[in-house]
Amino acid sequence: MKDLKELVRPNVWNMKPYSSARNEFKGEASVFIDANENPYNTNTYNRYPDPMQWELKKRIAELRGAEPAWIFTGNGSDEAIDLLIRAFCEPGVESILSIDPSYGMYEVSADVNNVACRKVHLNRDYSLDADRLLAAVDEKTKLIFLCSPNNPTGNDLDRQEIYKILNSFDGLVIIDEAYIDFSTAPSFVKELRSFPNLVVLQTLSKAWGAAGIRLGMAFASPEIIAILNKIKYPYNVNQLTQEKALEILNQEKEMKEQLGIILSEREILNNVLGNMECVLDIYPSDANFILVKVRDANATYDYLVSKGVIVRNRNTVSLCEGCLRITVGTPEENVVLLKSLKEMSL
Numbered sequence: 618m619k620d621l622k623e624l625v626r627p628n629v630w631n632m633k634p635y636s637s638a639r640n641e642f643k644g645e646a647s648v649f650i651d652a653n654e655n656p657y658n659t660n661t662y663n664r665y666p667d668p669m670q671w672e673l674k675k676r677i678a679e680l681r682g683a684e685p686a687w688i689f690t691g692n693g694s695d696e697a698i699d700l701l702i703r704a705f706c707e708p709g710v711e712s713i714l715s716i717d718p719s720y721g722m723y724e725v726s727a728d729v730n731n732v733a734c735r736k737v738h739l740n741r742d743y744s745l746d747a748d749r750l751l752a753a754v755d756e757k758t759k760l761i762f763l764c765s766p767n768n769p770t771g772n773d774l775d776r777q778e779i780y781k782i783l784n785s786f787d788g789l790v791i792i793d794e795a796y797i798d799f800s801t802a803p804s805f806v807k808e809l810r811s812f813p814n815l816v817v818l819q820t821l822s823k824a825w826g827a828a829g830i831r832l833g834m835a836f837a838s839p840e841i842i843a844i845l846n847k848i849k850y851p852y853n854v855n856q857l858t859q860e861k862a863l864e865i866l867n868q869e870k871e872m873k874e875q876l877g878i879i880l881s882e883r884e885i886l887n888n889v890l891g892n893m894e895c896v897l898d899i900y901p902s903d904a905n906f907i908l909v910k911v912r913d914a915n916a917t918y919d920y921l922v923s924k925g926v927i928v929r930n931r932n933t934v935s936l937c938e939g940c941l942r943i944t945v946g947t948p949e950e951n952v953v954l955l956k957s958l959k960e961m962s963l
């Protein structure tokens with residue numbers, strides 16, 4: 618990996634971050650009249666929240682086998698994606714590299730920041746070819762975005778191919794693990810110490826059942842985390858989200874129970890869909906959704922909409938022609954989906 622100073626945009630490296638009241642005084646006191654807050658605590662949130670979310674990070678660290686200084690928490694993992702691009706890529710000059718098909722936000726965040734997003738196709742079976750990806754790297758490439766299990770294809774990327782990229786690329790490699798809890802593959806969080814150029818993204822939006830509170834995290838070396846902290850909004854995770862997230866992360870048992878149901882329902886969907894005439898192919902999934910190739914994606918999508926069942930039409934996504942992405946629902950919801958498809962005459 619290049620020196621961090623060489624990778625970070627010079628303006629970001631040289632800037633002085635905003636210093637909030639809660640940064641300048643962190644201890645205990647009886648009278649807090651330093652932040653222009655309303656002193657009346659009618660709703661428990663009259664005070665600014667902890668800008669560094671330490672309580673939350675301690676719990677995440679415990680759950681994921683990391684340390685608080687190796688964690689950034691933000692307003693969804695989308696915030697971390699945007700901050701990484703803004704911290705490391707000079708607009709109009711530098712670029713990111715992403716696999717294709719994959720999660721759309723890498724390109725959208727790059728576009729917003731006027732940073733080029735170059736995309737390299739996965740193989741036809743959605744496996745990763747590290748050599749082909751690395752061949753697309755040039756001197757302007759700062760970040761490589763991988764996603765495993767990948768959205769919308771559902772598969773884990775091959776670990777050996779990921780190692781090749783981590784070992785050969787001298788910029789940062791971001792592995793988006795939004796769906797890691799559904800997979801049997803181990804998280805790359807445990808490998809952060811071996812790869813100084815690794816950033817792992819996770820979220821409470823999927824397995825933890827908390828998309829509505831907006832809490833995402835990035836795991837990386839304390840030096841990289843410090844860069845993200847330097848440019849984030851001072852209070853980027855609000856008090857209500859910090860409290861709720863902590864509560865949710867203390868209910869790991871409930872999460873695991875739901876996970877078990879979702880995984881067994883995924884198998885049921887696989888089996889039943891596999892025997893349907895309208896289904897041409899089902900791609901193996903390590904996530905909580907299945908990519909399914911059907912005879913006529915647009916007609917099937919419209920038909921399901923007419924039955925009140927909304928799936929994601931991925932027909933126009935590269936390498937996903939004819940495909941629908943179907944999230945595993947509750948057992949009852951899955952019955953409605955399967956019954957509707959059985960009754961379809963296309």
Ligand SMILES: *Cc1c(COP(=O)(O)O)cnc(C)c1O
Pocket residue numbers: 692693694695696720764768793795819820821822823828832833
């Ligand atoms: C859903 C999803 C996310 C989650 O983003 P949040 O902003 O944390 O809700 C991240 N990456 C991928 C690949 C996803 O599919």
